[in-house]
Amino acid sequence: MLNLSRDIQSLSNFKRNTSEFIEQMKQTGSPMVLTVNGKAELVVQDAASYQKLLEAIEYLETITGIQQGLDDLNAGRVRPLEAFTKEMQQKHGIPSSDY
Template identity: 70%
Template structure:
């Protein structure tokens, strides 16, 4: 969770103190929200933390896909392998 006082700063402040902000992001692993004219405009994050975020998102999307597949099986929304094969052959114009 972002700390309102520590993690939200003006873009001008970021430009003046870029190295300090980078050190802070590396130490905390938290992004910094940058404002322009008092309005949040940009989020900056160190590369390692961003990669962890992407990895977590990919894992969650995989889990959601598996859950959807299990729900489909439970609800009977499935096809036999031969039905699937026939459908793909028709779709891509492949003859038996």
């Protein structure tokens, strides 16, 4: 969670105290919003927190994809694998692998 008094700083202040702010971000795991002329311009965060964010996004995208598949299944928007395979073979000129 963003702490407004701690995690919003001017870019000038960040430049002057970079090492302190890096340590703060590592300890808290919170990003820092940097302002220029009083307006939010950048968000900075430590690498470990960024990696966790990317993993969380990937997880949520996976869950969303699974939910979409289940919704399609429940709505009848499915077809047999054989029909899909035949369509792709014809569309892309893939020879049949019938044995």
